[in-house]
Amino acid sequence: MKKKGKWITYTILILLLIAFMVPFYLLVLNTFKTTQEFVLDPFSLPKFLNLDNYKDAIEKMNFKVSFRNTAIISLSTTLLNTVVSSMIAYVFSRKNWKINKILFMVLVASMVAPFQVYMIPLVKLYGGTLGLSNNLATVIYVGIGITIPFSVFLYEGFLNSIPRELDEAALIDGCSMEKTFFKIFLPLMKPIIVTVMVFVGLGSWNEYLMTSLFLTKSETRTLSIAAFTFLTNKSADYSPMMAGLVLGIIPILIFYLFGQKHIIEGVVQGSVKG
Amino acid sequence: MVKKRANIRLFILFVVPAMFIWITVVLIPFIYGLFITLTDWNGLSADFNFIGLKNYLSVFSDGSFIESLKKTFIYSFSSVIFSNILGLAIALALTGKIKGQNLFRMGFFTPNIIGGIILGYIWNFIFAFALTSFGKSIGWEVLEKSFLTDPNKAMLALIIVTTWQMSGYLMVIYIAGLINVPNDIIEASEIDGAGMWNKIRYVKIPMIRNSIAICVFLTITRTFMAFDINLSLTAGGPYKSTEMISYKIYQTAFSNMKFGLGQAQAVVLFVIVAIVSLLQVTVTRKGDDLA
Known part of the structure; x- marks a missing residue:
C-alpha cells in the first residue's frame, strides 16, 4: 500500500x-522552424536545426550590446550594493547609537513601499531635471538605492549573530573598527553575501520597469528592453521573436544551472526574513 | 576625544555612503511624489498649478481606476488561492522522502529565474498559437479561440501564468517550513494511527502556519505590484479588460501624461500594500506567540 x-x-x-x-x-x-511551419502546427518537429531565426534575432535585438549593458548593470549594482550595505549594516550592528536605531528603522520601513510610488518622481528628477536618461550609471545608482534596505536588513540580522567577543579581541589588538570589518567580518559574512548578491543580481538582471523608464536609446537597451521592443514592432514574423526570447533566457539559465542551490537558498532567506 | 573622532570617521565612511544613495533614490522622490499629487503637472511643461487634494478625489471618482482596483483584487485573490494550494501540494509531495527531490525543486522553480517580460511573451505564443491549435486538433471548442483576445478569459490567462510562476516560488518556502517540522511529532502521530491525510491536516499544516502566512502575504503584495506580465501578456487588453492597478498607474502617467493623478494613484497603491504588510507583521507575530 x-x-x-x-x-x-x-x-x-x-x-x-x-x-x-x-x-x-x-x-x-x-525557434528552429519558419514562422509558417510554426503557425501551421506549433507541435510539429523541425525538419532540421535551422538557426536562421537566431541570426535574425541576434541582429535585430542588437544582442551583443544589450547583453553587455545588462551584464554591466547587474554586476555593478550587485557589487556596489554589497559594499555599501554590508558596511552600514556593520555599524548598525556594532554601535548602538541613537541615530543608528532611527536610520535602521526608517530603512526597514521603506521596504514596504512599492516601486510605483517612486517611479514618477524618479523619472522627473533624474531623467528630467538632471538629464541623466540613457545613462547606465543612472540605472545602477537607482538600482543600488532601491535594494539597500533589503540588503541592510539581511546583513544586520546576520551580523547580530556573530559574538561580540570577536570584535573586542580585535579592538584590543589595536585594530580600528574599519580594519576589523574588512579583515575579520567580511570573510565571515561570505554565506550571507552570496545570498544577497544572488537575490539582488537576479532581480537586476530581470529588471524591466525602472530600466525602461531611463534607457530608451537602442545602444543603452538591456536584454529585457530589447526583447520588449523586438516583440512589439508589429511584425508577424514570430519565429525570430521566439529565438529572441530564448536568447534572453540562455544566460540566466546557465547561471541557474551552476548556482541553483544559492539562488533557491537566497529566495527562502530573502522572503522569510524580508 | 580620540574616540569621538574615530566614531565620526566611521560614520562618514561606513554609514553616509549608503544613506546618501538611499535618501536621493528613495526618500527625496517619495516626498517629492507627495508634492506632485497636489499639482496638475503633465510631466512636460515647466509650469503647473496647485490643485490641493483634487487628484485624490479624481482617483476615487474615476470609474476606470475603481474598475482596475476591482480587477486587481480578483487577480490577486485567485492567484493567492491557486498558487498557494499548488505550491503547498508540491512541497508536501517532495518532502515525503522522494528521490530526486532536488531535480524536481529546480524544475518547478525555473519560471522564477526568468523576467516577467520574457515569460509573458512566451505565454503569449502559447495562448495565441499552441493552445488554439491543440483545441482544434482535439475538437475542444473552449480552446479554439485565444484566451488573450477574449475579454472574459484574458484575466484567466493572467491568473494561469501567475500560478504557474508563483507556485514554484512558494513551494521553496513551504519546503523550508516542512523540513523544520520535528520528526518525532510526525512519528508520534503515526503511532497514534494518523493516516497521510490526517498527518497533513492536523500535524504538518498547523506546524507551518508561519510559512503559510509569509506565502499568502508575499503573493498579495506581488500581485498588487504586478506590472511586467500585465504588460507583455495582455497589455491591459483586450478592451482594457485586464488593466490592473500598477499598469494603470503607468498608463495614467506615461501615456496620458497626467503625472499628478498617476502619482496619487501610486500613493493609493502604497497605502494598500502598507496595510497588507502591517497585517502580515501582526499575524506572524501572533503566530510566534502561539508556537
Whole structure:
C-alpha cells in the first residue's frame, strides 16, 4: 500500500513537471522552424536545426550590446550594493547609537513601499531635471538605492549573530573598527553575501520597469528592453521573436544551472526574513 | 576625544555612503511624489498649478481606476488561492522522502529565474498559437479561440501564468517550513494511527502556519505590484479588460501624461500594500506567540 502511494506521487509529480516545462519546450522547438511551419502546427518537429531565426534575432535585438549593458548593470549594482550595505549594516550592528536605531528603522520601513510610488518622481528628477536618461550609471545608482534596505536588513540580522567577543579581541589588538570589518567580518559574512548578491543580481538582471523608464536609446537597451521592443514592432514574423526570447533566457539559465542551490537558498532567506 | 573622532570617521565612511544613495533614490522622490499629487503637472511643461487634494478625489471618482482596483483584487485573490494550494501540494509531495527531490525543486522553480517580460511573451505564443491549435486538433471548442483576445478569459490567462510562476516560488518556502517540522511529532502521530491525510491536516499544516502566512502575504503584495506580465501578456487588453492597478498607474502617467493623478494613484497603491504588510507583521507575530 505504501509503495503504491509512492508510485502515484511520482507519477503525478512527473506529469506536473512536464506540464510546467511544456511552454519552454514549445518555445525552443519552434525557434528552429519558419514562422509558417510554426503557425501551421506549433507541435510539429523541425525538419532540421535551422538557426536562421537566431541570426535574425541576434541582429535585430542588437544582442551583443544589450547583453553587455545588462551584464554591466547587474554586476555593478550587485557589487556596489554589497559594499555599501554590508558596511552600514556593520555599524548598525556594532554601535548602538541613537541615530543608528532611527536610520535602521526608517530603512526597514521603506521596504514596504512599492516601486510605483517612486517611479514618477524618479523619472522627473533624474531623467528630467538632471538629464541623466540613457545613462547606465543612472540605472545602477537607482538600482543600488532601491535594494539597500533589503540588503541592510539581511546583513544586520546576520551580523547580530556573530559574538561580540570577536570584535573586542580585535579592538584590543589595536585594530580600528574599519580594519576589523574588512579583515575579520567580511570573510565571515561570505554565506550571507552570496545570498544577497544572488537575490539582488537576479532581480537586476530581470529588471524591466525602472530600466525602461531611463534607457530608451537602442545602444543603452538591456536584454529585457530589447526583447520588449523586438516583440512589439508589429511584425508577424514570430519565429525570430521566439529565438529572441530564448536568447534572453540562455544566460540566466546557465547561471541557474551552476548556482541553483544559492539562488533557491537566497529566495527562502530573502522572503522569510524580508 | 580620540574616540569621538574615530566614531565620526566611521560614520562618514561606513554609514553616509549608503544613506546618501538611499535618501536621493528613495526618500527625496517619495516626498517629492507627495508634492506632485497636489499639482496638475503633465510631466512636460515647466509650469503647473496647485490643485490641493483634487487628484485624490479624481482617483476615487474615476470609474476606470475603481474598475482596475476591482480587477486587481480578483487577480490577486485567485492567484493567492491557486498558487498557494499548488505550491503547498508540491512541497508536501517532495518532502515525503522522494528521490530526486532536488531535480524536481529546480524544475518547478525555473519560471522564477526568468523576467516577467520574457515569460509573458512566451505565454503569449502559447495562448495565441499552441493552445488554439491543440483545441482544434482535439475538437475542444473552449480552446479554439485565444484566451488573450477574449475579454472574459484574458484575466484567466493572467491568473494561469501567475500560478504557474508563483507556485514554484512558494513551494521553496513551504519546503523550508516542512523540513523544520520535528520528526518525532510526525512519528508520534503515526503511532497514534494518523493516516497521510490526517498527518497533513492536523500535524504538518498547523506546524507551518508561519510559512503559510509569509506565502499568502508575499503573493498579495506581488500581485498588487504586478506590472511586467500585465504588460507583455495582455497589455491591459483586450478592451482594457485586464488593466490592473500598477499598469494603470503607468498608463495614467506615461501615456496620458497626467503625472499628478498617476502619482496619487501610486500613493493609493502604497497605502494598500502598507496595510497588507502591517497585517502580515501582526499575524506572524501572533503566530510566534502561539508556537
